[in-house]
Amino acid sequence: xxxxxxxxxxxxxxxxxxxxxxxxxxxxxxxxxxxxxxxxxxxxxxxxxxxxxxxxxxxxxxxxxxxxxxxxxxxxxxxxxxxxxxxxxxxxxxxxxxxxxxxxxxxxxxxxxxxxxxxxxxxxxxxxxxxxxxxxxxxxxxxxxxxxxxxxxxxxxxxxxxxx
Numbered sequence: 001x002x003x004x005x006x007x008x009x010x011x012x013x014x015x016x017x018x019x020x021x022x023x024x025x026x027x028x029x030x031x032x033x034x035x036x037x038x039x040x041x042x043x044x045x046x047x048x049x050x051x052x053x054x055x056x057x058x059x060x061x062x063x064x065x066x067x068x069x070x071x072x073x074x075x076x077x078x079x080x081x082x083x084x085x086x087x088x089x090x091x092x093x094x095x096x097x098x099x100x101x102x103x104x105x106x107x108x109x110x111x112x113x114x115x116x117x118x119x120x121x122x123x124x125x126x127x128x129x130x131x132x133x134x135x136x137x138x139x140x141x142x143x144x145x146x147x148x149x150x151x152x153x154x155x156x157x158x159x160x161x162x163x164x
Contacts, residue, residue, distance in 0.1 A: 007152050008040045014159045015046035023092030024050030025063065025084040027101040028116045032148040048092045063087040076101050081119035082126045089121050097121035100151060104143040106136040114138050116147045120158045128158045
């Protein structure tokens with residue numbers, strides 16, 4: 001598994017230049033975003049860590065998410081991704097929070113669709129949210145890898161908006 005080195009370098013340099021930190025809360029990407037950040041040059045200067053909360057009980061326990069509200073609204077939503085990004089950044093005390101949630105396989109709970117939500121928070125506010133939808137026959141790992149690359153690209157764009 002290899003990520004685009006120029007993308008990793010750009011994110012690393014940008015965060016170091018502005019002296020800001022990032023943390024990650026993942027579900028559907030199951031640690032791949034954390035893996036990508038750990039491969040960035042000088043990661044320990046800006047990457048404080050991450051958590052994978054794959055199921056609702058873990059989201060409730062580790063991120064203090066309201067279980068009833070999440071169950072009533074289906075917890076794989078854009079709103080959930082936004083909450084995960086903000087709460088993750090607060091948990092790790094970082095400037096930036098990145099979150100992913102959704103489905104990497106076509107299953108009943110997803111309406112037999114393969115989709116993901118990602119969100120970026122900056123200083124406690126959601127600044128970018130996206131839905132990613134893939135073909136229903138996309139294999140799980142392929143979906144997770146695609147989501148990860150897409151999220152890294154979106155994070156680069158979010159950094160550009162803040163840094164300009």
